[in-house]
Amino acid sequence: MAQMTMIQAITDALRCELKDDENVLVFGEDVGVNGGVFRATEGLQKEFGEGRVFDTPLAESGIGGLAIGLALEGFRPVPEIQFFGFVYEVMDSISGQLARLRYRSGGNLSAPVTIRSPFGGGVHTPEMHSDSLEGLMAQQPGIKVVVPSTPYDAKGLLIASIRDNDPVVFLEHLKLYRSFREEVPEESYTIELGKADVKREGTDLSIITYGAMVHESLKAAEELEKEGHSVEVIDLRTIQPLDIATIIASVEKTNRAIVVQEAQKQAGVAAQVVAEINERAILSLEAPVLRVAAPDTIYPFPQAESVWLPNYKDVVATAKKVLEF
Amino acid sequence: MSANKSIFDAVKNLQEIEETFEMVQILNEEGEIVSPDLDPKLSDDELVELMRRMVFTRILDQRSISLNRQGRLGFYAPTAGQEASQIASHYALEKADWILPGYRDVPQIVWHGVPLSQAFLWSRGHFAGGQSPEGVNVLSPQIIIGAQYVQTAGVALGLQKRGKEAVAVTYTGDGGSSQGDFYEGINFASAFKSPAIFIIQNNQFAISTPRHLQTGAKTLAQKGVAAGIPSIQVDGMDPLAVYMATKEARERAVKGEGPSLIETVCYRYGPHTMAGDDPTRYRTSETDEEWGKKDPIIRFRKYLEAKGLWDETKEEAVITDAKEQIKAAIKEADSVPKQKVTDLISIMHDDNSMPVNLKEQYELYAEKESK
Numbered sequence: 001m002a003q004m005t006m007i008q009a010i011t012d013a014l015r016c017e018l019k020d021d022e023n024v025l026v027f028g029e030d031v032g033v034n035g036g037v038f039r040a041t042e043g044l045q046k047e048f049g050e051g052r053v054f055d056t057p058l059a060e061s062g063i064g065g066l067a068i069g070l071a072l073e074g075f076r077p078v079p080e081i082q083f084f085g086f087v088y089e090v091m092d093s094i095s096g097q098l099a100r101l102r103y104r105s106g107g108n109l110s111a112p113v114t115i116r117s118p119f120g121g122g123v124h125t126p127e128m129h130s131d132s133l134e135g136l137m138a139q140q141p142g143i144k145v146v147v148p149s150t151p152y153d154a155k156g157l158l159i160a161s162i163r164d165n166d167p168v169v170f171l172e173h174l175k176l177y178r179s180f181r182e183e184v185p186e187e188s189y190t191i192e193l194g195k196a197d198v199k200r201e202g203t204d205l206s207i208i209t210y211g212a213m214v215h216e217s218l219k220a221a222e223e224l225e226k227e228g229h230s231v232e233v234i235d236l237r238t239i240q241p242l243d244i245a246t247i248i249a250s251v252e253k254t255n256r257a258i259v260v261q262e263a264q265k266q267a268g269v270a271a272q273v274v275a276e277i278n279e280r281a282i283l284s285l286e287a288p289v290l291r292v293a294a295p296d297t298i299y300p301f302p303q304a305e306s307v308w309l310p311n312y313k314d315v316v317a318t319a320k321k322v323l324e325f
Numbered sequence: 326m327s328a329n330k331s332i333f334d335a336v337k338n339l340q341e342i343e344e345t346f347e348m349v350q351i352l353n354e355e356g357e358i359v360s361p362d363l364d365p366k367l368s369d370d371e372l373v374e375l376m377r378r379m380v381f382t383r384i385l386d387q388r389s390i391s392l393n394r395q396g397r398l399g400f401y402a403p404t405a406g407q408e409a410s411q412i413a414s415h416y417a418l419e420k421a422d423w424i425l426p427g428y429r430d431v432p433q434i435v436w437h438g439v440p441l442s443q444a445f446l447w448s449r450g451h452f453a454g455g456q457s458p459e460g461v462n463v464l465s466p467q468i469i470i471g472a473q474y475v476q477t478a479g480v481a482l483g484l485q486k487r488g489k490e491a492v493a494v495t496y497t498g499d500g501g502s503s504q505g506d507f508y509e510g511i512n513f514a515s516a517f518k519s520p521a522i523f524i525i526q527n528n529q530f531a532i533s534t535p536r537h538l539q540t541g542a543k544t545l546a547q548k549g550v551a552a553g554i555p556s557i558q559v560d561g562m563d564p565l566a567v568y569m570a571t572k573e574a575r576e577r578a579v580k581g582e583g584p585s586l587i588e589t590v591c592y593r594y595g596p597h598t599m600a601g602d603d604p605t606r607y608r609t610s611e612t613d614e615e616w617g618k619k620d621p622i623i624r625f626r627k628y629l630e631a632k633g634l635w636d637e638t639k640e641e642a643v644i645t646d647a648k649e650q651i652k653a654a655i656k657e658a659d660s661v662p663k664q665k666v667t668d669l670i671s672i673m674h675d676d677n678s679m680p681v682n683l684k685e686q687y688e689l690y691a692e693k694e695s696k
Contacts, residue, residue, distance in 0.1 A: 061509050067479060074483070105455045106453055164678055165675035243681070
């Protein structure tokens, strides 16, 4: 075991997979000799060579096409989109092409591609770097969407994503890259995609969340405990498909729930979670399921992040509304 | 300073570049070899086979239009007029090569090994139409114009990494050369020096929009300059010129010299697609007539007849054969079971990783279908 930040755990996962499977290729803008703009691919080109870890021209759509073409020749591409705000340039390659390769070939061809991309607020990035656009991906049949919140989860989920025989979008929150360390096994291990994790057990309220909001929710749970409320925090980890069983079991136990996301209220996946609970566990609910989300504006100018981004205080306030309904 | 006197020779630079892209022709409209030094010198058998495929494809187009009108085919983009561009370029390929076709490029994948019945199923909208046989290196016709270009750069890089002696070939139209993916595709392949052949079939119109409204560039071939790749404009109604350009591009590619761009100047005699497009709204009968004289089949027929390699009996035999094969293929397509929602669900993901939402929906529809 070693103490790792999330970014180190990600690099470690890439290293494990590059070592274990010669079909794994890592490529993108500045991921080679530079080791990535966040050092996620640090040292990998040196260790595995330019044939396995390489830079590309600056064109996201081309990167997406490259991944699809390489998959057709039996490779297992792990391309990087430098910031997920740039996904619009490659929406066709991902949602219009990658997602449907197996389907449109009647199951004959496959696209085992894992797209890694950072996103998320709280670090004063310039425009279009921090936007939470996971909701767009989650609406596209054919793609699984993974958002880890801890170093341990990041490594196991990334290895599982790379080994998945269908496309996975793996979103890495910028603020979580180096915010804390955690014990991470040095060997390969996987965490099943589509499985949520109960990060904290409780009996009065379920908080269902993902990404940086997991940590805000855990902080809120501590605050609420001081006031005598036992709060369960569920980290979705995979936001498409949702782990319905874990969500519903928790709600049936606590009878109250909120869903917490960093994305705008009209975006993200919170509405989907609420709908699933309404369809499957309405008779267990003592109160409506409320959402914590950002305002429905464009992502804020950097100086306005602190007043715009949802934080643990918003979680506490919404939790109380539900607890006191 | 006067406006027409320039310090930099930007205008001259452009003129010089554009002048280098003169259309290459080997066989003229009369079926005469006009560039003997470029003649690919195909054997008699090869020449006859190329003619057979072109005639077959013309019949396939005629029958497809008719079957579409009868409601026995669905989406169909006519190909008549483009036989040299489509078939002669394909004729220069090998079995190991990959083809990433556009929506009008069904003939190429058929000659590469996709059964005619599957091509018909693709037209109708059945998933079995995309199930190309193993070892037939093709994708289904691409509907998103330009997407096939970036994907070709990827396949070519894959072939290069595998050390295979093969190329990835893709096609788009004149309108498609305005897309971002068109440029990104040729540029990526150039940066990686990958074995790709990019073909622009300039059939003069993108639906109703004439070629000159796509770009002020004098040729589409010159767009290769932006990617730094060898490019050529050929007479796309001339099978020998198209064959030769493709063959040469293939040789360069497998030798590790990178991608090429080929513009074939051609014409579609029919509408854009059979979905209600009416070419008389944007094309004159004079233009149609003018291009009719350039017909690739007429000029190749003249050439082969003069060599004593072709006659009416041979052509009739091809036509009969084509009609029989088409009839059999339609019959085969008719016999394919109808699609069920459970079929569509099961081709979404690997069997071992079907997401929970789909597992649930599978059960739901299996129940529905069992009633």
